[in-house]
Amino acid sequence: MKTPSCPGFDNLRLSRRQLIKAGGMGALGLTLPKILAGSEYPGGRPPARAKSVIFLFQWGGPSHLDMFDLKPDAPSEYRSPHKPIRTSNPDLLTSEHLPRVAKIMDRFTVIRSVTHNMKNHNSAGYYALSGHAPPTDDQRLRDSIDLRPAYGSVVDRFAPNPLSGLPTFVSFPHVVADGSRTPGQAASFLGKRHDPLFVPRNPNDPNFTLPELSLPNNLSIDRLHARRGLQELIDRQARLLDHSAEARGLDDYYKNAIAMLNSERVREAFDLSAEPAKVRDAYGRTTYGQSCLLARRLVEHGVKFATCYFSSGIGGQSITDGGWDTHGFNDTRMYPIVEQYHFPITETTLPTLIYDLENRGLLDETLVVWMGEFGRTPKINKNASRDHWPNCYSVLLAGGGVKRGYIHGASDETASNPIEKPVKLEDLSATIYYLLGIDPTSEYHDSQGRPLMISSGEPILDVVA
Amino acid sequence: MRSPSPAFSSALLLGASVLVCPLSAQDSASVTRDPSPVSYRNDILPVITRAGCNLGACHGAQTGKGELTLSLRGEDPVKDHKALVEKFVNLGAPEKSYLLRKAILDVRHDGGKRFGKESESYDLLLRWIADGAPLDRPGEPSLVSLEATPQEQVLFAPEDSLRISVTAHYSDGSIRDVNRWAIYEPTALNVEIDPDGGVKSLRPGETTVNVRYLGLQAPVNLAFVPERPDFVWSGPPVRNFIDEALQAKWRTLRMNPSEPCDDATYVRRIHLDLMGLVPTEVEARAFVADTDPDKRAKLVDALLARHEFADFWALKWADLLRVEEKVLDTKGVAAFHGWIRRSIAENKPIDRFAREVVSSLGSTYEVAPANYYRALRAPDQRAEAIAQIFLGVRLNCAKCHNHPSERWTMDDYYEFSAVFDGIDYDIKENKRFDKSDKNNFVGEQVVMFADKLELKDPRTGQPPKARLLGESAELARDPKRLEELGRWMTSPEHPLFARVQINRIWFHLMGRGLVDPVDDFRATNPPSNPALLEALTDDFVKNGFDLRHAVRTICASHAYQLGTEPNATNFDDEINFARALPRRLGAEQLLDSVHLALLGPEGRPSFEGHKEPMRAAQLPGVQAVYRSNKPTDGDRFVRLFGKPPRLTNSDTERTSDTSLAQVFELTSGSTLNGLLMREGNALDRLLESKRPDREIVESLYWTLLTRAPSGEEWSATEDYLSSAADRRAALEDIAWALLNAKEFLLRR
Numbered sequence A: 001m002k003t004p005s006c007p008g009f010d011n012l013r014l015s016r017r018q019l020i021k022a023g024g025m026g027a028l029g030l031t032l033p034k035i036l037a038g039s040e041y042p043g044g045r046p047p048a049r050a051k052s053v054i055f056l057f058q059w060g061g062p063s064h065l066d067m068f069d070l071k072p073d074a075p076s077e078y079r080s081p082h083k084p085i086r087t088s089n090p091d092l093l094t095s096e097h098l099p100r101v102a103k104i105m106d107r108f109t110v111i112r113s114v115t116h117n118m119k120n121h122n123s124a125g126y127y128a129l130s131g132h133a134p135p136t137d138d139q140r141l142r143d144s145i146d147l148r149p150a151y152g153s154v155v156d157r158f159a160p161n162p163l164s165g166l167p168t169f170v171s172f173p174h175v176v177a178d179g180s181r182t183p184g185q186a187a188s189f190l191g192k193r194h195d196p197l198f199v200p201r202n203p204n205d206p207n208f209t210l211p212e213l214s215l216p217n218n219l220s221i222d223r224l225h226a227r228r229g230l231q232e233l234i235d236r237q238a239r240l241l242d243h244s245a246e247a248r249g250l251d252d253y254y255k256n257a258i259a260m261l262n263s264e265r266v267r268e269a270f271d272l273s274a275e276p277a278k279v280r281d282a283y284g285r286t287t288y289g290q291s292c293l294l295a296r297r298l299v300e301h302g303v304k305f306a307t308c309y310f311s312s313g314i315g316g317q318s319i320t321d322g323g324w325d326t327h328g329f330n331d332t333r334m335y336p337i338v339e340q341y342h343f344p345i346t347e348t349t350l351p352t353l354i355y356d357l358e359n360r361g362l363l364d365e366t367l368v369v370w371m372g373e374f375g376r377t378p379k380i381n382k383n384a385s386r387d388h389w390p391n392c393y394s395v396l397l398a399g400g401g402v403k404r405g406y407i408h409g410a411s412d413e414t415a416s417n418p419i420e421k422p423v424k425l426e427d428l429s430a431t432i433y434y435l436l437g438i439d440p441t442s443e444y445h446d447s448q449g450r451p452l453m454i455s456s457g458e459p460i461l462d463v464v465a
Numbered sequence B: 001m002r003s004p005s006p007a008f009s010s011a012l013l014l015g016a017s018v019l020v021c022p023l024s025a026q027d028s029a030s031v032t033r034d035p036s037p038v039s040y041r042n043d044i045l046p047v048i049t050r051a052g053c054n055l056g057a058c059h060g061a062q063t064g065k066g067e068l069t070l071s072l073r074g075e076d077p078v079k080d081h082k083a084l085v086e087k088f089v090n091l092g093a094p095e096k097s098y099l100l101r102k103a104i105l106d107v108r109h110d111g112g113k114r115f116g117k118e119s120e121s122y123d124l125l126l127r128w129i130a131d132g133a134p135l136d137r138p139g140e141p142s143l144v145s146l147e148a149t150p151q152e153q154v155l156f157a158p159e160d161s162l163r164i165s166v167t168a169h170y171s172d173g174s175i176r177d178v179n180r181w182a183i184y185e186p187t188a189l190n191v192e193i194d195p196d197g198g199v200k201s202l203r204p205g206e207t208t209v210n211v212r213y214l215g216l217q218a219p220v221n222l223a224f225v226p227e228r229p230d231f232v233w234s235g236p237p238v239r240n241f242i243d244e245a246l247q248a249k250w251r252t253l254r255m256n257p258s259e260p261c262d263d264a265t266y267v268r269r270i271h272l273d274l275m276g277l278v279p280t281e282v283e284a285r286a287f288v289a290d291t292d293p294d295k296r297a298k299l300v301d302a303l304l305a306r307h308e309f310a311d312f313w314a315l316k317w318a319d320l321l322r323v324e325e326k327v328l329d330t331k332g333v334a335a336f337h338g339w340i341r342r343s344i345a346e347n348k349p350i351d352r353f354a355r356e357v358v359s360s361l362g363s364t365y366e367v368a369p370a371n372y373y374r375a376l377r378a379p380d381q382r383a384e385a386i387a388q389i390f391l392g393v394r395l396n397c398a399k400c401h402n403h404p405s406e407r408w409t410m411d412d413y414y415e416f417s418a419v420f421d422g423i424d425y426d427i428k429e430n431k432r433f434d435k436s437d438k439n440n441f442v443g444e445q446v447v448m449f450a451d452k453l454e455l456k457d458p459r460t461g462q463p464p465k466a467r468l469l470g471e472s473a474e475l476a477r478d479p480k481r482l483e484e485l486g487r488w489m490t491s492p493e494h495p496l497f498a499r500v501q502i503n504r505i506w507f508h509l510m511g512r513g514l515v516d517p518v519d520d521f522r523a524t525n526p527p528s529n530p531a532l533l534e535a536l537t538d539d540f541v542k543n544g545f546d547l548r549h550a551v552r553t554i555c556a557s558h559a560y561q562l563g564t565e566p567n568a569t570n571f572d573d574e575i576n577f578a579r580a581l582p583r584r585l586g587a588e589q590l591l592d593s594v595h596l597a598l599l600g601p602e603g604r605p606s607f608e609g610h611k612e613p614m615r616a617a618q619l620p621g622v623q624a625v626y627r628s629n630k631p632t633d634g635d636r637f638v639r640l641f642g643k644p645p646r647l648t649n650s651d652t653e654r655t656s657d658t659s660l661a662q663v664f665e666l667t668s669g670s671t672l673n674g675l676l677m678r679e680g681n682a683l684d685r686l687l688e689s690k691r692p693d694r695e696i697v698e699s700l701y702w703t704l705l706t707r708a709p710s711g712e713e714w715s716a717t718e719d720y721l722s723s724a725a726d727r728r729a730a731l732e733d734i735a736w737a738l739l740n741a742k743e744f745l746l747r748r
Helices: A016-023 A099-103 A121-130 A151-158 A221-238 A245-262 A264-270 A277-283 A287-301 A334-359 A425-435 B006-010 B040-050 B077-087 B098-103 B120-130 B241-252 B263-275 B281-289 B295-304 B307-320 B325-345 B350-359 B368-375 B379-391 B410-418 B481-490 B497-510 B530-542 B547-556 B587-599 B633-640 B660-667 B670-677 B682-688 B693-705 B711-722 B727-739
Strands: A052-057 A084-086 A093-095 A108-114 A169-172 A305-309 A366-371 A393-398 A406-408 A418-420 A443-445 A451-453 B143-149 B152-156 B161-163 B165-170 B175-177 B183-186 B191-193 B198-201 B205-213 B216-225 B423-427 B445-449
Touching: A052 A151, A052 A287, A084 A099, A099 A334, A108 A418, A108 A425, A121 A425, A151 A169, A151 A305, A151 A425, A169 A287, A221 A245, A221 B711, A221 B727, A245 B660, A264 A287, A277 A287, A277 A334, A287 A305, A287 A334, A334 A366, A366 A425, B040 B077, B040 B120, B098 B120, B143 B205, B143 B216, B152 B161, B165 B205, B183 B191, B191 B205, B241 B530, B263 B281, B263 B295, B263 B307, B263 B547, B281 B693, B295 B307, B295 B547, B307 B325, B325 B368, B350 B368, B350 B379, B350 B481, B350 B497, B368 B445, B379 B410, B379 B481, B379 B497, B497 B530, B497 B547, B530 B547, B587 B633, B587 B670, B587 B682, B587 B727, B633 B660, B633 B670, B660 B670, B670 B727, B682 B693, B682 B727, B693 B711, B693 B727, B711 B727
Parallel strands: A052 A305, A052 A366, A108 A406, A169 A305, B152 B216
Antiparallel strands: A084 A093, A108 A393, A366 A393, A443 A451, B143 B165, B161 B198, B165 B175, B183 B205, B191 B198, B205 B216, B423 B445
16 A cells, blocks of 8 residues: 655654744753754744745646756757747747747746656645645645645735735636646635635636625615624624624624725725736736736735736647646647747736836835746657656746846756756745745644644745845 | 453543553652663653754754754654764764764754753763763663653642652663653643743643653643632532533632523524524524523423434534545435434434444445445545544554654554455446546445455555554454444443543534544643543443433533623633633524525525525535535535535534635625525515514514614614615615624624
8 A cells, every 4th residue: 555655744843932942942041043954044034035926827837848948959859849049047048939038037046956746737736836745646636624725825824914905815817726626725724814815707808806896786885884884783782892802803804804895905906907008918918917917916006925827727738728738638739839829928928027027116025936836748758749747847936035047956968857956845935935034934733733834945045136 | 342441541531640650669769760871761862852953843854954864852762873873973082972062062063052061961971972872771771651740730829830840760660850851841821831840820721731751741730820819609500510510610710600691692502503593583582482491401302303403413423424425426425414314313322323334334325324434445544534533533643653742653553544454345336527536436336344455554564463542452354343343432431432422512512622622632632621521421421322412411501501701700711611602603504594584494595416405504415515617605605614525534624714705705795695685585574564663673683683672773773774765775784784793693
């Protein structure tokens, strides 16, 4: 029988607070030691370099060999059939189909040595969305409260926005799934209060609105206020609010919901019609393009973690929708598909987002993460396409305190394995928390009450500017 | 029949020290061990553990730190010895050993300075190395038990501190004060503990201090009671043994209970707890008007006989027993849920129910409880699930390591798992809807006991022997052993089964377990009132594991009938049941109650995949809610409010926490607004009745909140209604406000 490793095992470490208690250093008259290797922030939080994160999740798994880790000297069965072109980072080549992307590579850190061992979308997706290895490599890994929360939920737990403002964590425009809903998109054992405000609507739809922020036709805002007035009158009677924390907590949510329904600022944040047509065009009139524009509006208005999913499904067989999973199944072929669909969307949207953030002075305080759940097989398969490859792939970071025009780690001559500075997804998670000023060794409790660290990796200090 | 061994029973002395050392007379003379020579096991390991070297964040990490890897918290002393002497000990020049130089920060050490050169730790290590750093010494005594005293103590202000004394007992009869080397972990953060075991209270309240020393542990239960010089015991009534046990503790803690709740609150509470529904206006007003002094007890009897009781309490078991369609399929879910519901309806004793769940084999369409093993596909899954659900033991940690503060070891984990090795499936057909999901089954399966072994102990690569949890005898490889498991587990002598079951019933009625969480029984998580748990367990066993008897007994207590409003003596206590703690209604309670109140007794929500509307509490499985492509309002609603997907073995999978999305659903969402606007609903009927506005408002209050409006409410709402241009809309607004009042949303 297969005995998968215990998912929390490497996390059964103690927090700094407990270390100190258990170590009993106080009695020995010692000062707070630098216990954790790599901790440059004794006594608590690292300084926040990023105010917010735009997490662009490339579901399905884009090919690192055709985008950011080209191997023009590799044998033909490995190398990209696309012509390599130079980019604004002299050490980096990209595909001839990505000339605009090439121009912005001097803004990015590219990590070329990301590595893990989950070959199925759901397990790898969960790993990428949470920074924690799933218990098994399962095509239908099931979402349950045994699994870890999404990054944004952890941020909401440790560095929430104040009540009655913008939510901390917003995700859109899809739920990602491969047969079953991919874990790692919500709060899991942290509790529903840390779930994202999830916007399952198409921002490219001319009538895009947020259902939560829109009242039903029969209900005006005045009528809602009248209802709230009556509710407050009734709540005064039983005095539950005076002596029940549960009642007060519940009432806080009403305050917040009604404040949001009432708030110009919140409505504005989601109102894409306020953007000039030129800007909307520049992002691309696609679901993904307009979602990236929404992400920019949200962080501009104060959302801390905006997760934008490229697609709901893994796709790869269509030039009109779907993700990056280009196996060449059912007589399709990877290259015509990415050339006509995935690359043009990326070409339009990603540089626009970076320029726009930069022009608004937001890039320095906004961390942009561009990543999939894995890369693709270095060796081109019999369908002239590529399959799943978690052993080595590339992740892009920009803004938010990371280096510009930097390449971290390296892969071998066929981009099959890291040969320099391998990076685990755990390390990437620690890096994201670190940049946000959240101590990656912070601790939460799972549904069984076990204390666990939010990340079991080490921040990659080399990528920090 | 095998009955649980006495050793196992004595290990569960709740609220008391787990380890009692049987010292004979001549041994107990306080022999202090000769301080030299230094022993690796008895002196060095404590130094290393206390310095934090083998913690998970340091060298105890799976891959170690730097050049040194130690076992987590010293779990494997032999391996650790090898790691230390190989590279970190310099026998030729002991003081040059890296072990010492790193620890005192004479050389770079990312872990910082662990102790000074003048410390006892340093001295012990140096002497040990100078002596050749041996692993074992011939005839060396070994640690056999740990004693922490006091085992329990109540301190009254102004007294606010005490010292825990920790004694290690060794195989040669010697004892040793290990205060300085032990580690102290409080379960509640109302105390501060210094490294030598000195405890100081930060605020009143109770805590358990888990004292650890090497592999052993001992809990110390402490209560800090405020002075309250004016305290006068209010002398509340004693209705049964529950009140006796609770009141004994309240008096000790100088705490008076809240006032009892009124009849209106009681009738609402008992309807919600027993049937998951609010009472109708007619039921509520009849009860309040009834002058029979015995009416509360009679109401309990009446509700216990209603079919809604079986629906609502079957739901609780269906949540725990993985009644979901992906593995069991729709037919299996219907069979298993139907069996659970019938078991509750006919009041099958819980011990028999549990025996049938753990020992049924056969077709999952014909032998309904065999679906439990259909859901649990691997031996270790079965062991974890059964230990947690039926025995309140969370075994999961022991899958990968021997947790220093848990009783259960990896041996226990794999050997108990082996009990279930050999359960196999004859898959008659599988028309799974998801080809890629190996855990999706649609079609009949026969659960059987096959002659094959799949489980291996990862440490040895060998199949472990089969052994019941906490027992020593090996079980024979025989299908009958599942029946033996059932008999052993549900025996009245088993120290956990009856306790766990009655504690769970208590939790459902009182909102919190005496042991809480209810599936986490261990010496270091003691019950808040051990005497009460014992008394409830005795009563439960004596009455044949009878669910209805247990419910009747708990509901009859004065404690169950307390109000929510705290007083000056109980406001900061949440664990002693001296007042009722308001809690949000569960997903099904909320949706079914809204339907009942707005659409009348026939009001039912709809769920995808079910032709006929039904109460949410009657939903057999979860497919409609979790896999539906076209979720109804009802599907979305119960999911949003915390109906569990039934994928784990824990009571904690069902959630009752609040989210912004829930409040949006109630405020601007479609479910509640749809019901308020539906034609022919209770609001229409009220308006059509042509009764005066005052009566309309009164009736609405009784229907939704189970009480009459106050004077202020009466005038405000009557005025709101009569001055409205659109009376229907005004009544919708009032009803919305009542449904969103905390009095509606909270069980109180």
